[in-house]
Amino acid sequence: MNRKPSFAIIGAGKVGSALGVLLKERGYLPVAVYSRTLSSARRLADQLQTRVVHHPAEAAGAAELVFITTTDREIGSTAALIARKGGCRPGQIIIHTSGALASDILAPVRQQGAWAVSVHPLQAFASLESAKENLPGSCFALEGDEQALDRVIELVNDLRGRYFVIKPEDKPLYHAAAVVASNYLVSLIHLSASIYQELGLDEEQAMDALFPLIQGTINNIARSGPAGALTGPVARGDGATLRGHMKALRKMDWRTREAYRSLGLYTVGVAMENGSLTPNEGAALSNIFLEVDNRDQKSNYSRLPAHETGRHPHSHVNRLRLSDGYVGRCFRYRRNPGGGLPR
Structure with missing residues (x-):
C-alpha cells in the first residue's frame, strides 16, 4: 500500500x-x-x-x-x-x-x-x-x-x-452559483416563512408546514432536473393567480415584493426553457411581474429557450470518478465557445 x-x-x-x-x-x-x-x-x-x-x-x-x-x-x-x-x-x-x-x-x-x-x-x-x-x-x-x-x-x-x-x-462565476444554491436558498426559505408569519404562524410552525414541500421539490429536482421539476402558476401560465400574488404582496416589505418579482421573471425563463410557455405567453407573464398593462408587449426579461436563439446547449459533463465503490461521472467544466456558461 x-x-x-x-x-x-x-x-x-x-x-x-x-x-x-x-x-x-x-x-x-x-x-x-x-x-x-x-x-x-x-x-x-x-x-x-x-x-x-x-x-x-x-x-x-x-x-x-x-x-x-x-x-x-x-x-x-x-x-x-x-x-x-x-x-x-x-x-x-x-x-x-x-x-x-x-x-x-x-x-x-x-x-x-x-x-x-x-x-x-x-x-x-x-x-x-x-x-x-x-x-x-x-x-x-x-x-x-x-x-x-x-x-x-x-x-x-x-x-x-x-x-x-x-x-x-x-x-467568481463558480462561486456566485454556489452562493445562489446555498446562501440564497436559506434566504429564499426565510422569505417564504416570513410570508407565512404574516398569517399568524410563528417561525417553527411555518417551517413545519413548508419543509415537506421543500423536501419534495428537492427530490423532484434530483429526479427531473431544475427545469423539469418546475410546477406552479408560472409553469401553468396562470396570470390571474400571479396578479393576485403581486396585489397581496403590496402590503409587505418592499424587499419581499421585489424578491418575488425578480424570481418570477427568472422563473418565466425556466418555464420557456422546459416548453411550458410559448414566447408570447412568457412575455405576458413577464409583464405581470413588471406591472406592464399591455400584455402582448415583448419583454427583455423573457428568456428564449436554446432552440429559439440558435444556440445549442452544451453539456460540461465528461466523467465523475468516485472512490470506494461509488459509480458516477467526473465533471470537467468548460465555458461555452460562444460565451456564457454551459447548460
Missing part, C-alpha cells in the same frame, strides 16, 4: 479541522497545525495527535501537502509569509480552500517552486460536526497547477468526493 503524504493545516476553523480529521482517518499523516487562535490550534492538534507550531512557515515546512484554510483575506498574506520565511520548496503542494479566489493568490509560493492549487468543497459548513458529515460525497472544484492535479484528485477520491476542474478566470 502506497504511503499517503504528510500534511499541515494552517487555519484551524471548521473547514481546516474537518479536512484534517478526515484526512487522518484516510491514512494521511498530520505533522503540524498553526492557527491565529492558539486554543483552536491546540484543539485540532489534539484531535490529530500532532504538534502546534507558532508560525505558518514552520507548519508548511514540515509537510508535503499544506492546507491554507484561513479566511479569504488572509490567504495571500499567509502565502507570502510562508514563501518569505522559507516554508515552501519545489514539489510541495500548497492548497487553499477558498471558493471565490483562484490559485493565483498563492503566487509567492509558486515563485519558490511549490505547486499551487485551489480546492473548494462545494458544501456548507455550519459546524465542525456537519462539515465532517457532509464532506464525503461532496463535489470539489479544483483549479491550479496541472502537475499537482493528479495528487489532488487522489486526495478528493480518498475523501470519497467528486470533482470538476475549472479555469482561474471562472472562479
